[in-house]
Amino acid sequence: MIVNGIERPEASDPRRLLSDYLRHDLGLTGTHVGCEHGVCGCCTILFDGRPVRSCLLLAVQARGHELATVEGLAQPEAPMHPVQQAFKECHGLQCGFCTPGFLMATVAFLREFPDPSDAEIADAIAGNLCRCTGYANIRRSVRRAAELSRQA
Amino acid sequence: MKPPVFEYHAPASVGEAISLLGSLAEAKVLAGGQSLVPLLNFRLARPAHLVDINRLAELTKIYERDGGVAVGAVVRQAEAEVDPLLRERCPLLPLALRLVAHPVIRNRGTVCGSLAHADPASELCAALLVLDGRVTARSQRGERVIAAADFFRGTMDSVLEPDELLTEAWFPATAGPVAIAEEARRHGDFALAGAARAGDRLALFGVATRPLLADPADPTRGLEPSSEPECSPDFRLHLVKVLVERVMQA
Ligand SMILES: Cc1cc2nc3c(=O)[nH]c(=O)nc-3n(C[C@H](O)[C@H](O)[C@H](O)COP(=O)(O)OP(=O)(O)OC[C@H]3O[C@@H](n4cnc5c(N)ncnc54)[C@H](O)[C@@H]3O)c2cc1C
Ligand code: FES
Ligand code: FES
Numbered sequence: 001m002i003v004n005g006i007e008r009p010e011a012s013d014p015r016r017l018l019s020d021y022l023r024h025d026l027g028l029t030g031t032h033v034g035c036e037h038g039v040c041g042c043c044t045i046l047f048d049g050r051p052v053r054s055c056l057l058l059a060v061q062a063r064g065h066e067l068a069t070v071e072g073l074a075q076p077e078a079p080m081h082p083v084q085q086a087f088k089e090c091h092g093l094q095c096g097f098c099t100p101g102f103l104m105a106t107v108a109f110l111r112e113f114p115d116p117s118d119a120e121i122a123d124a125i126a127g128n129l130c131r132c133t134g135y136a137n138i139r140r141s142v143r144r145a146a147e148l149s150r151q152a
Numbered sequence: 153m154k155p156p157v158f159e160y161h162a163p164a165s166v167g168e169a170i171s172l173l174g175s176l177a178e179a180k181v182l183a184g185g186q187s188l189v190p191l192l193n194f195r196l197a198r199p200a201h202l203v204d205i206n207r208l209a210e211l212t213k214i215y216e217r218d219g220g221v222a223v224g225a226v227v228r229q230a231e232a233e234v235d236p237l238l239r240e241r242c243p244l245l246p247l248a249l250r251l252v253a254h255p256v257i258r259n260r261g262t263v264c265g266s267l268a269h270a271d272p273a274s275e276l277c278a279a280l281l282v283l284d285g286r287v288t289a290r291s292q293r294g295e296r297v298i299a300a301a302d303f304f305r306g307t308m309d310s311v312l313e314p315d316e317l318l319t320e321a322w323f324p325a326t327a328g329p330v331a332i333a334e335e336a337r338r339h340g341d342f343a344l345a346g347a348a349r350a351g352d353r354l355a356l357f358g359v360a361t362r363p364l365l366a367d368p369a370d371p372t373r374g375l376e377p378s379s380e381p382e383c384s385p386d387f388r389l390h391l392v393k394v395l396v397e398r399v400m401q402a
Contacts, residue, residue: 014160014202017193036153037190038257050230050259056189057260058182060160061204105256126339127254 001062003028004072011059019043021059022069030070030100034129041128044101045069051108070100073107082148083107083141092141094132101128106142110149116142155192162204166211166290166319169203173315174292176201181317183225183265186257211319214238220285220324221245225317229258229266229276242323244283244330244350248275251332254340267303268318270310273342273358275332277304281363282348282355285323289316304362326350331402333395334358337382344383345391347371349399356396359388371396 001008003026011021017036022028022045034040036055043055046068073081080088083106093099102125109116109124116124121142130138161176163169173179180199182188183206191197205211211224214235221242223232232238233249245263252258252266252275266276267287280287280300287298289312303310312318334346334357343358349368357363359377367373377388 015155015157017154017189020154036193038186038253041254041256044256047260051256052260053186053256055193056185058155058160058185058189058202058204060162061185061206109255124255127256 001064002066004068010063014058014060016059017055018045018057018059018062018067019054021062022054022067025059028069028071032097032100034097039129040098040101041105042098042101044104044128046104046108049108049111051105068104070103073103081107082152083110083145086145086148087138087141090137090141090144092133092138093130098128098130098132102130102138102141106145109142110146114146114150116146118143153193155189156195156198158192158199159201160204161201162207164207166208166317169205169208170290170292170315170317172201172203173317176203179203179314181205181268183268184228184261186253186261187265187269187271205317216241218322220322222320222322223263224320225262225264227263229253229261229263230255232263233258238323241325242283244279244326244332244348245276245323247330248279248332248348251275251334251343251346264318264321267321268310268312270304270306270308270362271342272307272361272363273344273346274363275334275343275346275348275357278346278348278355278357278363279332280321280323281365282350282353283323283326284353285321287321288319289313290319291316295319301365306361309362328352329402331399333398335391335395345377345388345395347392347395347399349402354396354399356392359392366396368396368400 022031032042034042038053038056045054179201182202182204211226213224328351330350332348334343336343346357348355354366354368356366372389377385
């Protein structure tokens with residue numbers, strides 16, 4: 001399996017959730033775990049380019065697939081990814097717990113809808129929960145991310 | 153909040169999958185995992201074996217047959233939602249899919265997994281019933297085709313036997329008006345009540361232990377919804393009337 005462009009060993013324990021494999025075995029703790037039943041969305045990663053819940057996949061199921069997590073969006077010293085930049089500019093986060101999931105869902109969404117309507121934005125992030133922001137700034141961030149991505 | 157111990161199998165062919173299901177005790181099929189993995193994480197399901205069908209390329213097709221469209225067991229809900237053939241021949245299915253959970257869940261969840269799971273509030277189960285569709289089940293004992301009207305038994309209970317693999321679902325093409333409407337507490341939640349229409353056929357979901365066909369002129373006849381803290385029987389009956397009116401006007 002390839003994670004953020006790097007070949008990684010297969011998981012051996014079938015009980016290992018993909019979210020736990022990323023966090024505990026690979027040390028990629030940017031992927032957060034909130035509910036472990038698909039409801040909160042903070043564990044969202046890209047699986048062959050499409051956003052999925054990593055808490056609802058077994059790590060063994062990732063064999064041969066390509067994954068992307070929030071750590072892969074930008075290198076430590078490099079400029080931020082346009083979606084990260086937009087969330088920063090528009091205050092799309094407070095505590096940040098939900099943010100990795102919103103970022104990954106938004107990255108995939110904007111590839112498919114580079115110039116989304118407000119309704120499309122609302123639908124795209126409806127599956128991600130945030131206890132802090134009240135969503136207004138998150139919707140603004142996604143709109144700004146679309147602008148920045150089109151400029152990039 | 154972690155799965156119990158199980159043995160994992162990833163068969164490479166349908167033949168291998170059904171021979172595993174036929175020989176292993178307490179085995180469960182793992183499709184999209186969007187219902188099964190939460191049950192494992194909560195330890196509400198404790199299968200001894202999981203038979204993962206996600207590598208079965210044979211079951212990834214959407215194709216035309218017998219005046220309708222067949223959807224293989226590994227077709228994701230998100231793929232079916234935008235499939236041109238389904239949009240043209242069975243437009244109710246894409247409409248129903250848009251009400252299932254959220255886009256990210258639909259990227260992994262399968263159409264057939266929803267049918268096999270048989271949740272009473274499932275939009276897709278109601279769509280199969282109102283369209284008078286069928287499913288195909290295979291086991292080492294052979295293959296059988298089950299009509300929607302005979303398939304759903306009760307809450308998360310179908311006539312599928314533990315050794316059977318649901319290989320595909322078939323939805324007849326429709327020409328007349330189709331519509332689906334539901335009411336949920338929040339967008340993407342399971343519906344408190346819903347109605348699906350194909351021509352003059354009507355199915356209700358979320359109001360009994362399985363989807364039901366109903367008479368558009370008197371949709372609440374015989375309904376006895378259970379009482380839940382968030383939804384009284386009277387409120388549910390009210391929802392049914394409003395939703396039926398909405399889909400019959402479409
Ligand atoms: C947050 C959230 C919200 C949701 N909201 C909705 C909603 O509004 N409406 C709705 O209908 N669903 C909803 N779901 C459930 C979702 O649609 C599931 O994808 C679906 O119920 C099951 O499909 P699956 O492919 O994920 O199946 P799995 O979870 O893999 O399997 C479900 C069950 O079906 C069996 N099974 C699956 N495929 C087969 C097969 N081919 N042959 C035999 N048995 C099989 C499994 O053994 C298991 O018992 C939601 C899920 C989540 C996480
Ligand atoms: S931890 Fe995966 S959706 Fe909440
Ligand atoms: S910023 Fe705190 S949960 Fe979203």
